[in-house]
Amino acid sequence: MVSVANLASNLYSLLSDDNSQGTFSEQVSDWRLLGQERDGTFLFSWVQTKQETEVNCTHIGLYSYEKNELTRIYSFDRKVNCIQASVSSCRTILAFVVKTSAEDNTYTYNASLYKINDDAKNLYDLQLERSKQVMVQFLYPKQSILSENQPIKFLVFIHQECILQYQLKVSHDGLNQDSFTYESLVRTFMWAQWDPLQQTLYYIHNRKRGRCLVEGEEENLEETGTKISPTLSGLQFNDELPHETVLNIPLNLPHLSSLHGSCFIYEDDTVPLRIHDCSLDLIVLTDSNGFLCICHHYLYQPIQPVVELNDEDTSPVHFAYSVTVLHQSCVVHCVIPDIPWNKAKQMRPLFMLNGDHLLVFIPGICTQILDIGLMHEPCCHITVKPIIRDVETHLLCLAPVVSTEKRYALNLATLDLINMDLPTSLLIETFKSDTLLENKLSILHYIILHTEDMDTVFELISWQAEKPFTLGIQQILKEYLIATSYASVQRNLPSDASKLISLLPITSLRIGSDIEVELDNNMICLSQDVLWNASMMLLSPQQRIVPYRSDIWVKLWDQLAKVSKGARRFKPSQVVEKLAVSLVCYQPEILSRSSTPMSPCGGASTAFNEFLNNQCGKKSQNESLPFFETDSCTASKQEHIISVNLRELNMHLLKQSTDNKMNRFQWQCQSPMHVHAVATRYITAQLDQSRQLCQILCKAGTYEPKWEHDKGFVYINQLPDERRFILFSILEKYYLTVESIAFPLPQGFTSFFTFLGYKTLNFDMFLQYVNRNVFELHVDVMKIIMADIDNSKTGVQNKLHLLTMLPRSRAKRLLNQWNHPISLMLRAREHSLNILSGVAGPPTGRVHGIQKNKSFRGLTAFPCSDELSPLDTFLDLLTAKATLTDIDFGLLIEATEASTNELL
Template sequence: MALQLVPHFDLQVDVLRWLRAGTEGRGEGAGRLCVLEPNYESLHVLNVERNGNIIYTYKDDKGNVIFGLHDCRTRQNEHLYTFEKDLQAVSCSVNSERTLLAASLVQYTKEGVRNELQPGSKCLTLLVEIYPVNNVKVLKAVDSCIWVQFLYPYAESQPLPQNHLLLISEEKYIERYHIQITQEDGNRVVIKNSGHLPRDRIAEDFVWAQWDMSEQRLYYIDIKKSTSILKCIQFCADESFNLMVSQLSAQLVNFGCDTCQGQEKFGNHQPSLCVFTNHTGSLCVCYSPKSDSWEQITYSVFYLHKGYSKTFTAALRSADSCVTKGITFLNIGYYVAVYLPGHFLHLLNIQHPDLICHSLFLTGNNKMINILPHHPLQSLTGSLILDRCSGKLYKAFLNQSDLMWFLWNSSLDCEKMAALHCVLSCGRDPGFLEGQIIQWISEHVSTCHSFDLIQEFLIASSYWSIYPESSNIDTLLPYSSVLTWNTEIPGITLVTDEISLPLMKVHSLKGYWAKLNSNLEYVKYTKPHLYYHNSMVRREWHNLISEEKTGRRSTVYVRNILDNAIKVISYMETRNLEPRLIPLFQEEDNHQRLLMGLMMSELRDHLLRHLQGIEKKKIEKMVLDYISKLLDLICCLLETSWRKHSVHPWVLHLDRRGSAADFEVFHLMTRILEATDSLCLPLPPGFHSLHTILGVHCLPLHNLLHYIDNGVLRLTETTVVRLMKDLDNTEKNEKLKFGIIMRLPPLIGKKICRLWDHPVSSNIISRKHVTRLLQNYKKEPRNSMIDKSSFPIEFLPLNYFIEILTDLESSNQALYDFEGHDSVDAEFVEEAALKHTAMLLGL
C-alpha cells in the first residue's frame, strides 16, 4: 500500500499481556482470569502525551475505573490510579512528573449512551494527587462532557513548580488552571492552596477545537458575523502564547468527544475538520462536510500558507457504493492523506499544491489502499496515527516499494508525475531509489506526453538533494519542470478559490512561526516568483561562446568561470569514488565548463540574495551539491543504459559499425540533450564527444551532418581530432571529414585542417592563407614578364597568381609572420592547388 502504517504501540500486546501476566503473578487461578477476561474489553486508549507516554483505562470485575500509563521509552507499564465507581472515563491527562492526574468521568447507561434524565448523571472532572497522598479535588461537576489536558512546556520531563491544566467543555468554553505544587516530607508532592486554584478563561463560544500535543498548540474556531475565525494558541515555556487569526468560509463542526463511543454514535453523519502543520511553515485546514451521497464526495483543503483553497470532488466507484465511514485526514509530512475506506486514498502535496498533477489519487480498485484499516483514525503530531477502536498507535509513512511498483505500472501521465514526486520525497534511501527510478526512466523515456520525464527527474531529484538543508529552498529553486497542467484527472474535479492570508499576532517570530511568516511574506510581496532559472546563464553563455570565436573574451573573467567548473567537477569526483563505465570527464569541453561555471556563479548569487542569515560557505556547498547532483544523475542515466544494453568498450573505435545497443544509448543521449538544452543545464564534459562518436557509428552521413547543422550533435575539438587521426582516407571518410571541417568554427577549423594530410585540407588552409594576404590588396599595373624557368609547371594563371603572393610575402614580412602559419607560403598554395585540381580531375 502507498501509505504504510508501522505499529508503534498495540494495546493488546503492550498492555493486555502485562495485565494478564500480573494477574497470574499474584497467584490468582484460571477461574479468576475468566472473571476478569470480559472486563478487559473495556480497555482502550485515552490520551497520548507530548513525551509519547500513552494513558489507557479499563474496568475490573467490580466496574472500578483503572488508569494506567505505558512509557514509550522503557516499554514499561505503570498503574496510575483507580476510581472505585462504575463510571465511564472520557478524558484523562497526567503531568510530566506523573504526580497529578486529571480525569473526566461520565455515567452511562448499559447501551453506552449518556443518561441525561437520571439524577447524578453529571460529568465529574477530578484532579488527583497520585503520590502519595491521593487527595481528590473536584474541578467540575456539570451535565456536559469536559476534555482535560496538562500542558508540557518542554518535551523532556523536568520538575516544575507550577502545572497548567486545560479544560475544554462541550458548553463551548476553554479554561486554564494554574496548579502550584510543593514537596512535603521528602518525596510527597501535594497541591498548594488546593481550596482555590487560579484559572483564566481562554475562549468562549467556540464551535470546534483541536489539540496539537507535540507543539502544545490549541486550535479553536469562533463564529463572528457568519464568518468562521480560526485561532491558535501555543503554550510556551514562559507561559506566553502566540495568536494567529484567519477567516474561513465554511460551516464547521461543533466540538464533541472523540472517544470510540462518540465516533460510533456520530458515524458518517459528523463532518470532519483537521488542522495540520509541519516544520516547513505550512498550515492546512482540511474539512469534509456531511455527505449522504453515494455517487460522489467532496472535501476542501485550505492552504493558509499559500493563500488559496482547493475543493476536491471525487466520484465513487459506483452509484450503489454505500459510504459507511467518514473521511479521515492524516498528516504524513509533506503530504496529507485523505482516506475514505473502501473507496479512495488521496495523497495531497501540501508543500507544492499549485498543480493537481503533484498529488496522487488512488481509487478503491487499487490494491494499494485495501490493506488500510476501515476504522476511524485520528492523526497525531509527528506522523503518528491512532486507531482508537483497536487501541493501536502507528507511525505513518509513504511506502517506497509500493510507490515504485505503482510508478512502473501506472498508465496516466498524472499518476507518473505524482508517484515520482512521492517517491523522491520519502528520502530514506535516495541512492537505491534513484537507481530504481533511473531504471524505470530508461524503459519509459518515450511514454510520457504531458511532460519531459528526464527533465522532471533531474529537476525534482536535484531539488530534494538539498531541500532538507533549508526549508526556504522551495521558494527559490524549481520543484518541477512543469509550469501548467490542463489535463483532467479521471474521477476528480477541482475548484480553486483565493482566501485571505492569516493575520499573525506573534510575540516573537521563532521556529515554526518564523517559517510560516516567511511563507506569507512570499505570497504577499513576491511577484513574480523567486524561482531560479537559467535565462541569465543562457544569455551570458552564448555571449562567451561568441566572444571565443572572435577572440575578444576577457581572460580574467573566463578564468574565474572555469575555476567554478573545476570546483564542481572535483567535488563530484570526490563524491563518486567508484570508476565509471562510460568515458566521461576525460576531456576539456570548454563550452560545458563555461556553462557549469556560469550556473554555479548565478545560483550562488541568487541564494545569497534571498537566504539571509546563512553562511556563504554553507550556501556554496549547497550550490556544489545541487550542480554535482544534476551532473551525477545524467551520468547515472548513461551508466544504466550502458549496462542494460551491454555496450562494449570498443564503441569508441571509429573503424566499426554501430550496433543496436549503440543506437539505444545514442537515442537516450539525444533525449538527455533535448531535456537539458531547453532548461540550459550543463552536461558532463565528454558528453558531446561520446554522443558524436555514437552518431558517427549509427547514422548515415547525410543524417549525421543534418544533426550537426541542427545542433543535435555538437562538435568538440577532442572528437574532431580523433576523427582526423583515426579514420583513413577512404571515399566515405573523406566526405565525412570534409563535411565536418566545413562546419567547424574558424579558430578550431584552422587547427584541425593541419592534422589531415589531404588535398582537401591543404586547399582549405591555402584559401585561408590567400584570404589573409589579399584582404588589403590593391591591384596595380604590372610590366614584368613571368620567368617561366622559376615555375616547375607552365600554367600561366596559376603562375601569375603565385608571383603576386610571393611579392606580397616578401614586401610585408610582418603580415606573413602571423601566428600559427606553420610554413604556409606561396609555394604551399601552388602545390595544394595542383593536388586539389588533380584530385578533382581524377588524375
Template sequence: MIENLAAKLCSLLSENTNAAEQWKLLGQEKDGSILIGWVEESERNDICTLCTVVGRYDQIDNKLQILHRFSEILNIVQATVNQNHTLMGYVTKQKNCLKISDPLEDRSGHEFYGEFYRVFIVELTTDDTKVHDLEIKRSEQVRIQFLYREKEQLDVDKFLVLIHHECILTYTAQFDTSISHLRPIKELKSEILVKTFIWAQWDMINQVLYHIHHRRIPASVVTENEDENNSRSSKPTLSGLQFHDNLPHETVLNIPLNLPLLSPSSSCGTYEDDVIPLRVHDCSLDLIVVSDTKGMVCVCHYYLYRPVQPPQHVLNSLNESNTVHFAYSVTLLHHSCVIHCVIPGISWSRAKLMRPTFAIYENHHMIVFVPGLFAHLLEIGVNHEPCCHILCSPPPSIPSRVSYLVPLLDLDNPSKGTRRNSHNPDGKNSDGNSLLANNTNILTIDLPTLDLVQLTIPSDFLIEVFRKETSVEVRLGILHYFLCHKNDIEIIAELMSIIAEKPRSLDIPRFMQEILIGNSYALVQKNLLADTIPLLSLLPVTTIGDYMTFNIKMNDLEITLSHEKLWNTSVMLLSPQQRLVPYRSDLWTRLWDQLSKNGSDKLRFKPSHIAEKLLVSLACYQPEALSRCSTPMSPSGGFVAMPLGDFMGNRNIKLDSGLPFNETESCTASKQEHIVSVNLRELSMYLLKNGTHTSTIHTRGSCTPLHVHAMATRYVAAQLEASRILCQILCRTAGVDPRIEQERGFSLIDQLDEARRWLLFMLLQRYRYSIESIAFPAPQGFASFFTYLGYRTLKFSMFLQYIERSVFELQVDVTKIILADISDTKENVVQKLKLLSLLPRSRAKRLLNQWLHPISLMLRAREHAANILCGEISQSRTSSRTLQHRNHHNSLAAFPSADRLSPLDTFLDLLTAKASLTELDFGLLIEATVTSTEDFL
C-alpha cells in the first residue's frame, strides 16, 4: 500500500483546522526533517480566509511543527530552517503583472520577464515574526540554504543564497544575545562566495557545495600573442566547497568536465523547482552528485541526443514516430571510472518526460530507476571494481503511475545523520511505524503527488528476473549479488535449479565458474585479520572482466553498457596533508584513501594462469612424487580445511550434510592435493610480489610474508569449500539428496532412475569442465564417482571416448567395479581389453593379474616372454598355481610330435638361451599356449 505524505500530515494537524490543501514539498535538512508547505483555510469572525503555512515534519518523532503562518497565499517554491529553528528562509516565485514586453527592474538593475524569484528570512522567535527581504529579484532560479554545524552556535548563523548564472552569496546573521529567549537579528551581512556558475547542488549530509563553473585553461608558456591567450576557451569544471564549523570553507575538488550545452547563452531557461536534492539548474544540464560518507562520490548525468542530426523540418514536427537516444553516465570518483549507458529508440514524447532516480542502495549498489522503463543496479561499492551490473524491469511493488521519485534522507543509516536516543532507540515514529523499514529500502517521494514509495529490489523479484533473463551478463550480476553481497547460498541453489532447467546450455559452465570464484571470495572475507584486508584487492572476485562493453536486450530495448577509465583522478582532489586540518577523517580523506588504494592499477589474480600451468604438470603427474606434508589439505601440513560453519559465521546454512559419495581416495597423493599445492604456491608468489610493498596513509603498514601465507592458505581452503558446496548444490538440483538416499557412491548410481542419472551426469560434466578451466580442486572421490556415473549413463563407445579425452579418470576402485560389471562374453572381452589399454601400464598390469580369464593368461605370458627377449630381468616364477598347471598339462607332453619337437619347444629353447631356468615361468607359458587353442574370442 502506497502512503501519501500529505494525507499523513493532514492527520497530524489540529482539529480546529478547517481545511488544508495544495501541499508542496519545500526541502529537507541534515537532521532528516522535511519542510512542507500548504494552503490553510480558517474562519475568523465568520469570514473564511486562505493563507500559506510552512511546517517542519520530524520523521522520527512523527510530529508536524508549524514554523510560520503567513497572512496571505504565497507561491513558496523552497524553504530552509536553521539548526535552532529560530530562522526560516524561503524563496517565492511570482509572475510579472506587467506585459512581457515591459520588463521589471530590481535595485541592482537586473531586468526580467515573466516569472521572478525573491528571497526572504523570517525570525520565528520574535513576537512580530519579523520578515527580512534580501532584496533579490531574479528571473534566474534562486535557492537559499542554512549551514549546519556539529556544535550549535547561538550568536551567529550562516546561510547560502544561490543565483543561477550570477553568483553564490554567503550571509552571516549576528543575533542580539542580550534578549536570550528571542535573539533577534542584530546584523545581516553578505559576501560573494562564487562568481558565475552554471549548475550547483547542496549536499546536506556532508555540508558540501558542488558547482560547475568555467575555469580558464592556463596559457601556454610558448605563446607570445596576448590576444590568442585571451581568446582561449575555458573548461567547465566541477568544484566542491567543504564547509566547517569554525573554519573557512575550502575547495576540496576540481574536476574538468566534458559536457555539452554549458554556456549561459545555450541555457534553455526552463526551471524545475524540485528541492530534493537542492540544486540550481535548468533543463540544459541535468546532473546530480550522489555521495556516501564512506568515501563514495558519484557524478550522475543524463541527457537525450540523436547520433545523426535530422533535417530541420523533422525537428519541427516531433511526434511519436521520432525517436532519440536516452543516455546517462555515472562517474565513480572512488574507482576513477565512468559507466556509460545508452538506450536507443525512445520516442521523443516519452523521452522528454523521463527523469531517472539515482540513489545508493545497500552501500554497494546504485539504483538508476526510470519510471515505467527499467531499473538498473550499478555496482559501485568500494570493496572491488564495478563490473557486475543488473538491468531489470521496474519492480512490481512500485506503482506505474509514479513520475519522478527522489530519495529522502535515510534516517536508519547512522552514517547519514541518524538521530538515536534513549527514548527512541529504534528510530521509529511515535505510533510505532517507521517510514524506513531497513537499510535495504530507499524511501522516496514522488514529487508531483507526494506519494511515499519504498524503492527496493526484493530477492524474489531478482530470482524471477534471473528465470526470464537471457542476457548472460545480467545473470552473472545476479549471481554475484547473492554471493558476495547477500551471502545467501540457499538462493544460489535456487538459481542453480533454474539454470538446470536447460542442462544443455553452453553458458552453464560460466555460471558455475562465477559461483566458484564469487563464493570463494565471500568465504575468505569471514573473520579476516585487519592486516590482511589489503590483500583482498588482489584476489579474484568475479569472472566478468574490467571495463567491458556489452549489449543487453530487455523487452523491446537494446541497451549498451560500457566502462571508461579515468586517469590521475587524485590530482583533482585535495590531499589530506593539504587540508585546513590535516588528516582529519571525513568524506574527502576517505575518498583519497580509496583513490590511493585503487590507483596502483594492480590486476587481480587470475585462476586461468594456474589452469594453463596445470595442463603441463598434470600431463606428467606423478602422485608418488608429491609430498603430503607440503599441502594445506594434509593432516600434517599445518593447516586443515576450515569447516563450512567457520567461514559462514552465524549464517544459517543447510548445505552441510555431505556429498553423495565418500570423500576418500586410495592414491598416495591425490590430484586434489596436487592442484591445491600449485594454487597455494602460485597465489603466495603473486601476493608476495604485489601485496607486500604497498601502504596508504591510514593503513597500519604493508603486509608481511606471514600475512601473505595466511591469506593464500585461507583462499585455497575456500576454493575447496566452494567447490564442495557447488557439487552439493548440483547433486540436489538433479534430485540426488544424500540426506534422503540410503546409499552413497557407486551403489547410489546403480539405484538412480534414468532421468535423474542423465541430469546428474549433465550437470557434473559441466561442473568438471568448470573447475578444470579455473584450476579449482574437486572433492576427493569425485573423479571415481563421475567416471562410474558416465559408465552407467553413456554408451560404452562414447564412454571410451571420454576416457581418451581425459574427461574420465580410471582410478583403481572405479576400474575394478567396471571390469567386474562387464561379463566375460566374446563381445565384452573386447570392451575390457579396450578399457585396459587406456590405463597406465602399472595400473593395467595390476588389474590384469586379477582378471581370471584366458586372455589375461595370454597377455601376461606375452609380456613375460617379451621381457625375457628384451633382456629384462624377471622374477622367479614358482607359484603354486603355475606348478598345478605344469602337472595338469604334463609339461612338454602337451604337444607331442614325431621327433618330439614342436613350435613351443623351439620357443622355449629360444627363451632358455636368453635367460636362466629360474627366471622362466614355464607354467604360465604352457597354460597360455594351451588356452590359445580354445575358442574364447
C-alpha cells in the first residue's frame, strides 16, 4: 500500500497549530468524513473533549488537502452522530444530517441548516425526520460568484420516498420558513447518487417496461405496458436553466430485492454521496471526456434453493460485479466463485477511473484494470494481486475522492489517503508468474500504449526469450510488434490525419473473449457482452435545452455513434492471405529493384526514403545485430512484403475513409495524401519495430555487440553448440511470429538464419525447413554451405540435393563456381542438351572447373576395336547439329574424362 497521508493526523496537527493557549492537550477522536464538494474540499466531523467541563462536543470543519487548511464552521454543544454534510458554493450555508438511535435499535435521520458565522447560531430544522436514510447536497454552479438575487439550491434525498429541490434566499433576518421554496423532482426511488463534478443526479426507480431493447428478445404484447423494471435515470442540472433528463437505462438486476424486500441497513456513503440500503450496491463513474460506467456489485448463491446465512456462516457464495461501459456499448461481467459468506459480506470493492482504464480493487482477492478507454474496443483487461496487501479486509473501506491531479482513494476506516496508481513492479511480477497468456498480453499492451515504459517492455521480452519453448511466446512477440507499431504511428502522426489511426491494428487480443485467471487459489472469470442500440438510452444533442452544448453527454452521444457505425480496423491476416499466393510466384532474381517501395529512386515515398536514410545512419552508429544488414539478391523478400503491406493498407484506409457513413464530416479531411502518409508511417514502423525486436532477442540469445568482434557467418562458426542452439531457438520463434502477421524481416536476416539452421540442425531436418520455405537458399548462404560440405560421397549427394531445390538461374550460377568433376559433368550435359535442342550459345572459352590432367591423351583416351571412341561418335553428332564455334570441346572432353572416375 502506498499511503500518501493520514488525514486524521493532518487534521489533528492543524487543530494543535490553531490553539492559541499554547500546548494542545484536549482529546480529539471519532474523525469522520461527511462529504466532498466539487472543488475537492472535504467536510469532516470530530469529537473534542473540553478540559474544563470534560464535555464531549462534535465539530464540523472544512479541509483543503491541497492547501492543508482546516476551517471550523460549526460546533455542537454535545456529542452527536453527524453522518453527512454539505456546504454552499459561497460558503455561507451549511447543511448536515444527524442520525440518532432509539431504544428499539431503530435509527432516525434529521436534516438541518446553519448560516455560517452567525453569532446567534441560527439553526433551521427542515422537519424531515425519517426512519429511512436522508441526505442533503448543495448544487454548485459553474460560475463561482453568484449574484445577490440568485437563490441557493440544494437537494434533499429521502430514501424510497422522494428527492426534493430547495431554493433558499438568505435574508438578514436569518433562516426561516419564508426563506424556502421547494419542488419534488423524483418520486419513489431505491437508489440515488450525486455526481459533484458533472452536477448530475442519478437515481434508480421502477417504471413500466417499453418496447424491447435487447436484440432478438420476443415482445409479449400482454405484458407490455404492465410489467415494471428498474431504470437508471440521470438529471443534468444547469446554472440558470431547468434540469433535464439526459439518461434512461433499463437495468438487469436479477439479484436486486424488490422494493418491499429492502433490508433498510444503511452504510451512509458520503463519498461519493449515495442513498441506498444493503440490497443494492451500485456506483456510477463519469469523466468529462465522455466516459460513463455503471458498476454493480452483488453476492449470490449458485445453488437452489437459496438458504438463509448468518454472519458467521462459511457457506460458499459467488462474489460478482458487472460494469456497464456505456461509452463502449458493452457490459463486463466478473464472477469469483466459492468465497466464504463471512468473508464475502465484508469485502467492499473499489471502482475508480484510472486514465483510460477502470481500476477495480477487491480486498484480499485481486486488482483488475479494465481497458475501457476511447482509444480502442475494450479487450485488454488485466488481473493482478491486490495493490493493498498489508491491511485486513474489514479495515478496508475505500472511496474514490475528487482530485484534479492524482488518483487517490480514501480509506474511510482509517482516513488513509492512498495512491491507487498501479505499480510497475506488480505488473512485472504478474507477467513473470504462471498466469494466463491473455493476462500477459494485456500487461504488455498496457505498458507499451498507456505507460510507454519501454525499458520495462524490453525487460519482459528478454525474460520471455530466455524461455523459448514456453507456450505463447509467439503471441507475446506478436503483441509487441502490433502494439509498438501503433504507438510509434500515434506519436508521429500529423494532426490532420489523426482520424485514420482508429483504422490501424492495435492489439492481437480478440475482443469479447472469456478469460479465467487463477490467482492465489481463486478463479476469476471475466466475460463481456455487447449492448444493442445503446444510443436510445440518451437524450440526443438536438433535444437538449441548449442544443449541442459541449458537455459529457454530447461527447458520449458522439462516441456511441462512432461505436455503433464505426469503421473496421485493418487486420494483418489480409496481407498474410495475399502473400500466401504471391510468394508462390516470387522470383527475386527476376524482379527489378525500381518496382518496389524500397527503391531509393523508385516507387517509395519521400518520407519512406528519408526513413531509410535515417535507418542507415542509425545502423552505422550502432551495429547491434549479429549479421550484416544487406541482401545479396536483386530484390529481397523484405521489399516484396513491404510492397504488399503498403498496397493493402492504402486500399483499406482509402475504402474505409470514403465508404464510412457514420459521420461524413469526420472523414472529409482525410484525402488520399493523408491515407498514403498514414500507411507509409505504419509500414515504416513495422520495419523499425521488427528490427528492434530482433535486437532484443539476439541480446537475449547471448549476443552482446560490445564483446563480439565478428558478425554474420563467421560469428555462427565461432559459436559453441549450446549457444548456437539457444540463438536458433529464439530466432525461429521470431521468424514464425513475423511471418504470421506479415511484418518485414531486417535485411540480411534470411541468409543468417538459414546458415544458423544449417549449423544447428542435422541435414535431413535442415532440408525439411527448406522444403517448407522457412530457410531461403540465397547465393551468399549457398556459397558458404557448399564450401562447408566436404566432397565425400555423402557430401556430394547433399550438395546435389541442395542444388536441385534452387531456381535454375541460381543453381547454374553456383554450379559454375563448384570446382568438382560432378560440376563438370552436369554442365557438360546441359551444354550438350542445349546443342541438341537447338538453343546452343557460344562456348565460354575459359578453363573449366578442375585443372587439366598433364597426361591427358585426347581422343585416344577412349579407344575401341574400330579405333573410334564413343566420344568421337558423340562429337560427330554434335557437329551435325551446330557449328564448331558453338561447341565447348574442352568442357565435353574434361567431363568425359571425369566420368571414368567413381565419384558417387
